[in-house]
Amino acid sequence: MNKADILIIGSGPAGSVAAEMASDSGLSVYLFEKDKIGGVCLNYGCIPTKTLLNSAKIIRQIQDAEKYGIDVEGYVQLDHKDVIKRKEKVVRRMTLGLNATLRDKATTIEGKAKILPKEDDIFVVKVDDEKYYGKYLFIATGSEPIIPNIEGLEKSFDKGYAITSKDALELKEAPESLVIIGAGVIGVELADYYSAAGSKVTIIEKLDRIVPSMEEEVTSILKKSLEKKGIKIHLNSEVTKIDKDEVYFIKKDEERVVEADKILVAVGRTGSTKGFGLENLSLEMNGSFIKTDNYLRTSEKGVFAIGDVNGKSLLAHAAQRQATAAVKNLEENVDDVTKNAIPSVIYTTPPAASVGYTLEEARDAGIDAKEINLSLLYSGRYVAENVELNGICKIVYDRTNQYFVGAHLIGSYSAEIIAILASFIDLKTNVHEIEKIVFPHPTVGEVIHDIAEAIVQKIKKHNEILESSNRHGK
Numbered sequence: 001m002n003k004a005d006i007l008i009i010g011s012g013p014a015g016s017v018a019a020e021m022a023s024d025s026g027l028s029v030y031l032f033e034k035d036k037i038g039g040v041c042l043n044y045g046c047i048p049t050k051t052l053l054n055s056a057k058i059i060r061q062i063q064d065a066e067k068y069g070i071d072v073e074g075y076v077q078l079d080h081k082d083v084i085k086r087k088e089k090v091v092r093r094m095t096l097g098l099n100a101t102l103r104d105k106a107t108t109i110e111g112k113a114k115i116l117p118k119e120d121d122i123f124v125v126k127v128d129d130e131k132y133y134g135k136y137l138f139i140a141t142g143s144e145p146i147i148p149n150i151e152g153l154e155k156s157f158d159k160g161y162a163i164t165s166k167d168a169l170e171l172k173e174a175p176e177s178l179v180i181i182g183a184g185v186i187g188v189e190l191a192d193y194y195s196a197a198g199s200k201v202t203i204i205e206k207l208d209r210i211v212p213s214m215e216e217e218v219t220s221i222l223k224k225s226l227e228k229k230g231i232k233i234h235l236n237s238e239v240t241k242i243d244k245d246e247v248y249f250i251k252k253d254e255e256r257v258v259e260a261d262k263i264l265v266a267v268g269r270t271g272s273t274k275g276f277g278l279e280n281l282s283l284e285m286n287g288s289f290i291k292t293d294n295y296l297r298t299s300e301k302g303v304f305a306i307g308d309v310n311g312k313s314l315l316a317h318a319a320q321r322q323a324t325a326a327v328k329n330l331e332e333n334v335d336d337v338t339k340n341a342i343p344s345v346i347y348t349t350p351p352a353a354s355v356g357y358t359l360e361e362a363r364d365a366g367i368d369a370k371e372i373n374l375s376l377l378y379s380g381r382y383v384a385e386n387v388e389l390n391g392i393c394k395i396v397y398d399r400t401n402q403y404f405v406g407a408h409l410i411g412s413y414s415a416e417i418i419a420i421l422a423s424f425i426d427l428k429t430n431v432h433e434i435e436k437i438v439f440p441h442p443t444v445g446e447v448i449h450d451i452a453e454a455i456v457q458k459i460k461k462h463n464e465i466l467e468s469s470n471r472h473g474k
């Protein structure tokens with residue numbers, strides 16, 4: 001009998017980390033993968049996207065070389081075919097590394113897994129004609145693109161005009177023109193890359209701003225940066241029909257049309273919950289996602305849902321965090337994942353990052369919240385390395401308890417700086433303690449210290465006013 005302590009369906013960031021964690025805890029694991037080890041993130045998402053975006057950043061630095069005192073002779077351009085080759089090399093290297101790690105941690109079963117009804121209170125998963133048994137079942141099947149109900153879209157996919165983000169990362173040639181439906185993280189990142197690759201890019205977004213999951217001023221700066229690169233952005237616009245290479249949309253009650261060699265559909269993602277026997281479990285759902293409690297437990301005992309499939313946070317690092325928590329929570333609830341501040345990053349040029357509350361969200365949560373917005377011009381490193389000097393760092397803080405509750409920034413090194421800010425938020429580090437930290441000079445991260453100093457002074461002034469008011473009141 002093929003028996004293990006845990007059966008894990010899906011080898012993306014959640015599944016692979018859960019397998020490693022479980023093995024390190026002395027548990028046996030069967031890890032099932034229907035496609036490629038590493039899941040969407042490693043093969044069709046996080047890693048390949050960032051590889052492309054790094055090439056976009058480099059070509060733009062070369063194009064701006066004269067502004068940095070460097071003469072570049074001749075015509076310099078991005079070779080999309082070579083970028084894709086490099087992307088494939090990067091993914092291959094990362095995949096080999098993950099395979100080597102998992103080889104000693106779990107028994108990996110390649111093939112389409114299907115959950116069968118339990119036998120003697122044991123979970124059963126079948127691949128081909130082979131059955132596998134386990135005490136616990138982890139569902140880590142991730143997410144997939146939402147395909148909206150738009151007239152002509154299905155035909156457009158069939159004819160090769162419409163593509164998903166996965167397809168966009170595998171195109172052998174950059175299209176002359178690209179229309180992107182949706183201005184979320186995936187949409188703007190791929191817009192940034194393909195614009196650098198020479199495509200004429202148009203974004204059509206139904207809402208009134210891009211990347212609505214991020215702080216409004218940050219995304220407003222990002223929008224201007226994208227438009228400066230020649231990317232056309234239509235907000236408050238709804239796509240109504242696609243006819244071959246033509247995209248029809250309504251903006252300000254007026255029908256408009258734009259032609260495109262390729263049409264990228266990037267309106268969001270939904271839980272991957274179909275086609276692997278989920279109906280044989282008694283699970284409570286939250287729309288297209290599997291509902292879990294704060295400890296990743298589903299409504300059926302012994303079943304955990306981790307990563308994108310539970311809809312809590314569709315981010316690879318959140319999935320990894322959930323994976324470690326779920327293994328710890330096998331026997332008892334000891335690790336509550338909702339207590340973490342989960343940062344998010346847009347890897348455009350410039351990058352943007354966010355974690356925790358916005359000012360409005362913090363006040364809605366009953367926090368005595370205030371905000372400080374500091375230009376990155378206060379950082380000598382930032383000024384020395386950039387020509388587009390529009391970066392900001394906004395910190396939302398709890399005035400009563402004197403710690404950060406949110407951080408939002410755009411500018412170079414944002415993706416790295418946000419990790420520091422997330423740590424301060426997670427640990428509820430007092431601003432007086434942050435003020436004592438010595439940041440290396442010159443770094444962009446020094447602005448955190450500047451903001452902490454400013455907050456300390458504002459809190460001091462606020463307390464003095466309160467004390468004066470109390471004295472006069474008496």
